[in-house]
Amino acid sequence: MKADHNEKEILRGLAANDRKAIETLYRDHFNMIQTLVINNNGSSEEAKDVFQEAMIVLYEKVRSGTFELNCQIKTYLYSVCRRLWLKRLQQLSRFSNTAETDEPLVPVDEDMDDHEKRNEEFEMMEKAISGLGEPCRSLLEAYYLQQQNMQEIAANFGYTNADNAKNQKYKCLMRLKKIFFTHYKNGNGDGGY
Amino acid sequence: MGDIKIIDAIERYIRGEMNPDERLYFENLRKTNPEIDQQVVEHTLFLQQMNRFGEWKKFRSVLNEVHTDLAEHGKINYSRLTGKARVVYLWKRYKRVAAIAAIIAGVTTLTFTAMVNVFSPKADSEKLTELSREFQNYKAQSRTQANEINKIKTGLNNSKSVINDFKSGGTAFLIDGKGYLVTNAHIIRNSSRIVVVNNKNEEFSVTLVKIYAEKDIAILRIDDENYKPVSSLPYAIRRSPSDVAEPLYTLGYPRNDIVYTEGYLSARTGLNGDTLSCQLGIAANHGNSGGPVFNHEGEVIGVISTKETQSEGVAFAIQSKYIFDAVDELKKDSSYQSIRIPVKSSVHGMDVRQQVKKIQDFVFLVKAN
Numbered sequence: 001m002k003a004d005h006n007e008k009e010i011l012r013g014l015a016a017n018d019r020k021a022i023e024t025l026y027r028d029h030f031n032m033i034q035t036l037v038i039n040n041n042g043s044s045e046e047a048k049d050v051f052q053e054a055m056i057v058l059y060e061k062v063r064s065g066t067f068e069l070n071c072q073i074k075t076y077l078y079s080v081c082r083r084l085w086l087k088r089l090q091q092l093s094r095f096s097n098t099a100e101t102d103e104p105l106v107p108v109d110e111d112m113d114d115h116e117k118r119n120e121e122f123e124m125m126e127k128a129i130s131g132l133g134e135p136c137r138s139l140l141e142a143y144y145l146q147q148q149n150m151q152e153i154a155a156n157f158g159y160t161n162a163d164n165a166k167n168q169k170y171k172c173l174m175r176l177k178k179i180f181f182t183h184y185k186n187g188n189g190d191g192g193y
Numbered sequence: 194m195g196d197i198k199i200i201d202a203i204e205r206y207i208r209g210e211m212n213p214d215e216r217l218y219f220e221n222l223r224k225t226n227p228e229i230d231q232q233v234v235e236h237t238l239f240l241q242q243m244n245r246f247g248e249w250k251k252f253r254s255v256l257n258e259v260h261t262d263l264a265e266h267g268k269i270n271y272s273r274l275t276g277k278a279r280v281v282y283l284w285k286r287y288k289r290v291a292a293i294a295a296i297i298a299g300v301t302t303l304t305f306t307a308m309v310n311v312f313s314p315k316a317d318s319e320k321l322t323e324l325s326r327e328f329q330n331y332k333a334q335s336r337t338q339a340n341e342i343n344k345i346k347t348g349l350n351n352s353k354s355v356i357n358d359f360k361s362g363g364t365a366f367l368i369d370g371k372g373y374l375v376t377n378a379h380i381i382r383n384s385s386r387i388v389v390v391n392n393k394n395e396e397f398s399v400t401l402v403k404i405y406a407e408k409d410i411a412i413l414r415i416d417d418e419n420y421k422p423v424s425s426l427p428y429a430i431r432r433s434p435s436d437v438a439e440p441l442y443t444l445g446y447p448r449n450d451i452v453y454t455e456g457y458l459s460a461r462t463g464l465n466g467d468t469l470s471c472q473l474g475i476a477a478n479h480g481n482s483g484g485p486v487f488n489h490e491g492e493v494i495g496v497i498s499t500k501e502t503q504s505e506g507v508a509f510a511i512q513s514k515y516i517f518d519a520v521d522e523l524k525k526d527s528s529y530q531s532i533r534i535p536v537k538s539s540v541h542g543m544d545v546r547q548q549v550k551k552i553q554d555f556v557f558l559v560k561a562n
Contacts, residue, residue: 017248017251017252017255019255019259022255022256022259023259023263024263026256026259026260026263026269027268027269030260030263030269031269031270031491034269034270045412048260052253052256052257052260055252055256056252056253056256060250063248085425118245119250120244120246121242122246122249122250124240125243125246126250135330144243144244144247145239145243145246145247145250145251166197167197170196170197170200171202175403177235177236180239181235181239181244184238
């Protein structure tokens with residue numbers, strides 16, 4: 001069961017954003033996925049996209065803490081990638097005879113649904129933030145995503161003092177929150193507060 | 194503004210940055226003020242989402258970094274397709290489209306060609322067919338040529354080998370016993386090699402003396418050591434026009450044996466009043482081109498050249514006086530001064546069978562390529 005133990009280690013590393021774990025996963029599994037995609041009417045670039053999306057699915061899953069490794073990582077990634085690629089082919093109306101495979105598969109339907117929903121949310125957020133324009137985008141990213149404090153931000157963005165920066169940040173934040181909650185309430189009928 | 198301070202406080206509260214006293218105060222405020230409470234809930238949700246979004250973004254950029262790293266160090270076989278691989282990929286991807294496009298293009302082309310064939314008017318120039326003979330052995334010819342080329346290539350060049358295939362053929366006849374022949378210019382157009390064969394199947398090589406393309410007359414000379422010049426020809430060339438309805442016959446080589454055909458003079462001019470030629474009621478065939486048209490006195494009254502495409506039995510001959518014109522022109526060159534056109538027929542008064550027996554030896558099959 002040593003392999004199993006190793007895989008658990010790697011997943012723990014992945015959950016903790018350990019770059020070594022990410023590299024290991026990437027190195028061990030990318031070629032297999034590339035072969036899958038290229039053999040089924042795709043290109044290397046498309047293989048890269050599909051594989052990275054599958055890595056995000058795995059990442060989200062280990063982050064949520066509910067992931068139980070009941071199959072090999074390889075099998076899981078392969079199953080997810082196959083699903084993603086079939087879907088992409090369908091969207092592109094590109095024809096392929098992908099169905100045949102010797103690799104074992106695990107059901108990933110639920111994970112895929114979760115992933116799609118999250119993807120949608122994140123894409124919405126990305127669009128909303130970039131829709132704010134500058135300096136709001138950089139200001140909010142610096143504060144909320146890069147967790148810089150107001151003094152640093154004021155210095156970097158050329159505000160005379162932290163209070164000015166805070167003032168500007170507040171205005172940007174209100175705009176973003178408005179967009180976010182409009183979408184959130186529309187997208188989630190349960191918005192129960 | 195109070196709102197700024199509230200948000201600031203909420204953020205510090207959520208992050209746990211408040212000191213215990215502040216925290217107690219804020220929690221009391223939350224309990225007593227539902228508005229603030231709701232703002233806390235909302236902002237918590239928002240910050241959670243922002244955090245996850247931040248992680249997602251960061252993870253994605255890490256993935257890209259890792260990818261670039263590994264690809265650079267050759268630890269994964271990532272290669273943007275270039276050159277042949279890209280062609281193969283594109284072919285795999287687009288072969289269906291390509292096939293469909295090819296089919297459509299094919300169908301369109303065929304349809305278009307068919308329509309052009311159906312609707313295009315037949316050209317006027319096709320009213321007349323030149324009566325030269327096309328030899329039916331192009332295939333053999335190209336095979337022979339291929340063989341020739343191969344022989345040359347392999348260095349086994351056998352210079353003795355002779356190409357026996359000719360692409361064009363017709364008839365010629367002597368106008369001077371020294372070996373001067375008249376035929377149609379269109380038979381030997383663009384020819385590099387010309388031979389004549391008599392009715393005993395003897396072949397002589399000839400040189401082209403002169404082509405009068407506008408008259409469709411060519412003069413050839415037999416240049417062959419096996420040829421024995423004859424002192425006089427049994428027939429004459431007639432200078433003046435004949436009478437309409439005069440019975441005529443021609444000798445020619447529509448096939449490899451000499452063929453006799455008879456008819457009459459239909460008109461003194463050719464198609465559309467052409468004064469160069471005259472119209473004959475005679476069943477001429479391809480290969481009769483260049484053949485002499487005799488009247489029953491044994492005089493050549495024309496050189497058969499074309500026939501009407503649309504109707505059978507109508508042919509046209511170049512009037513014989515143009516032979517004189519051609520020879521007169523030729524005689525300006527001193528080396529051709531000796532040409533004598535026969536003006537007195539020795540078969541005059543014989544019946545046609547006897548005439549043909551005497552004449553046929555001087556009518557030749559022309560082969561040119």
